[in-house]
Amino acid sequence: MNKTLLGYVPKESPIYLIHPFVKLYFLLVVSLFPMFITQPEANLVIMAVILLLMLWSRVDLRILRIYVPVAIAMGWIILLSYTVLGGTHPEFELLANVLGIKIYWERLRDGIVVYCRILPMIATMVFFLTTSRERDVIVAMRSIRIPFLVTYVFAMALRASGMVLEDFQIVRQAEQARGFDTTGKSLGYKIRKYVMYMIPLFALSLRRTEEFTNALVARGYAFTGEAAKVKRADYILTHYSFRLYDGILVALISILFIVILALRYGYNAFSLESSPLINWLYQILR
Amino acid sequence: MSEMTAEQIWTVQAGEKRSVGVIHIVTLALLIGIGFVVGAFGSISFPLGFGVNFFWTGIAVQQVGSIWFGMWGVLAGIIFPFFSNAVAGTHFDGSAAYIPANFVQAFLPAWAFRYFKADPRLKSGRDYLILFLAMIVSSAFGALWSPLVVLRSFGLLTTESVPLFIWGWFGGNVIAGLVFNFILLKALSAVVIRTTAFVKQWWA
Numbered sequence: 001m002n003k004t005l006l007g008y009v010p011k012e013s014p015i016y017l018i019h020p021f022v023k024l025y026f027l028l029v030v031s032l033f034p035m036f037i038t039q040p041e042a043n044l045v046i047m048a049v050i051l052l053l054m055l056w057s058r059v060d061l062r063i064l065r066i067y068v069p070v071a072i073a074m075g076w077i078i079l080l081s082y083t084v085l086g087g088t089h090p091e092f093e094l095l096a097n098v099l100g101i102k103i104y105w106e107r108l109r110d111g112i113v114v115y116c117r118i119l120p121m122i123a124t125m126v127f128f129l130t131t132s133r134e135r136d137v138i139v140a141m142r143s144i145r146i147p148f149l150v151t152y153v154f155a156m157a158l159r160a161s162g163m164v165l166e167d168f169q170i171v172r173q174a175e176q177a178r179g180f181d182t183t184g185k186s187l188g189y190k191i192r193k194y195v196m197y198m199i200p201l202f203a204l205s206l207r208r209t210e211e212f213t214n215a216l217v218a219r220g221y222a223f224t225g226e227a228a229k230v231k232r233a234d235y236i237l238t239h240y241s242f243r244l245y246d247g248i249l250v251a252l253i254s255i256l257f258i259v260i261l262a263l264r265y266g267y268n269a270f271s272l273e274s275s276p277l278i279n280w281l282y283q284i285l286r
Numbered sequence: 287m288s289e290m291t292a293e294q295i296w297t298v299q300a301g302e303k304r305s306v307g308v309i310h311i312v313t314l315a316l317l318i319g320i321g322f323v324v325g326a327f328g329s330i331s332f333p334l335g336f337g338v339n340f341f342w343t344g345i346a347v348q349q350v351g352s353i354w355f356g357m358w359g360v361l362a363g364i365i366f367p368f369f370s371n372a373v374a375g376t377h378f379d380g381s382a383a384y385i386p387a388n389f390v391q392a393f394l395p396a397w398a399f400r401y402f403k404a405d406p407r408l409k410s411g412r413d414y415l416i417l418f419l420a421m422i423v424s425s426a427f428g429a430l431w432s433p434l435v436v437l438r439s440f441g442l443l444t445t446e447s448v449p450l451f452i453w454g455w456f457g458g459n460v461i462a463g464l465v466f467n468f469i470l471l472k473a474l475s476a477v478v479i480r481t482t483a484f485v486k487q488w489w490a
Contacts, residue, residue: 031377121377153315160319199473205320213309223311
């Protein structure tokens with residue numbers, strides 16, 4: 001299994017046939033699609049396609065469990081924000097009046113539209129995080145000639161986040177061993193006591209800063225001055241080659257984006273008026 | 287060795303040479319790393335939506351990091367929300383639009399401590415007051431910028447739900463700041479100001 005940024009993927013996964021840059025391009029471009037698509041069903045189709053891609057990539061979909069509370073919380077907040085906190089609008093069609101709170105069809109519809117836009121964005125990000133390793137991100141950045149310093153800082157940051165997570169576990173276990181346990185305590189108590197983890201985490205990070213720096217200086221690394229101007233060998237890039245099908249995939253993603261823009265602005269596609277789901281909901285709720 | 291005064295902490299002494307070094311680059315990377323983890327905790331645990339949280343622990347890295355490490359902390363405070371928000375499903379466009387808010391939230395406490403020569407070890411009531419006011423003002427800017435400018439212009443919020451997000455952002459940052467910033471500064475500043483990573487001016 002390969003450890004990715006958010007889980008594990010089998011080494012034999014077909015996703016590793018694809019160049020890391022294509023995955024990064026997919027993330028950056030496909031997650032823009034919902035911004036130009038109003039129809040909820042079209043956005044849900046995008047989400048379904050991404051879930052299928054995750055299955056094809058042999059991602060363990062149980063990782064999605066951590067996103068269920070996020071998705072539910074966001075859904076409720078958006079729903080409340082658009083309905084209960086939606087205000088009074090005589091120009092809108094009143095669906096219900098619950099204890100003085102007016103629920104309008106237009107507000108409910110807009111809440112659904114926004115929520116269905118967010119879901120594929122989350123799915124795209126999860127797809128990227130579950131299929132990409134740290135080195136994939138670095139290769140993607142080096143492939144498009146992002147300066148060494150930026151790539152290096154980025155790589156160190158990713159590495160540091162992994163170490164912080166490990167440190168967090170160590171600190172937590174050390175404090176549990178000393179009898180500190182927040183299990184069963186109130187949320188307020190947990191929040192107050194979270195600082196018990198933060199101080200050791202910061203202290204450990206500061207110590208690591210010294211260790212990292214000493215290691216880099218000992219190896220002759222320099223980010224400024226003459227030493228920084230030496231051309232570096234991109235060893236990691238030699239393990240990856242950008243093949244014809246990678247180019248085709250990039251072209252397909254680009255074309256798809258252009259098609260969506262053309263349909264949206266040229267033919268008024270993906271509008272709410274032509275949405276079967278919205279029309280069906282309207283028939284049910286009115 | 288006599289204890290440094292707040293004035294001495296921020297003043298480059300005669301004969302003292304300060305320049306950007308590898309340690310500052312490493313500090314930037316590690317701050318991004320710790321911000322990524324700590325910020326993502328808040329983003330996932332207490333989400334209000336679109337990267338806004340009821341309790342954003344990342345504010346501690348943003349504000350304490352910038353007080354200690356100057357512009358390196360500010361840069362980290364701008365960069366790490368891209369990652370911590372991404373884990374919670376906020377698109378890069380949204381995070382990019384939050385840059386001014388994150389910049390002010392990180393920059394203002396750092397500027398206030400340097401301009402007013404406040405002691406990062408929080409030795410007096412004045413130091414506490416400067417930190418508290420910097421937290422309030424910077425979080426207020428962030429809370430107004432993000433829901434009013436970003437989320438409204440993206441068409442993600444109705445006018446009536448804007449106050450919920452303003453208070454969510456403001457409260458989420460200030461409460462987390464109250465819980466973490468004071469204790470972190472009090473507990474660790476005495477050590478940090480003696481390290482070579484500590485930034486007296488803005489870059490070194």
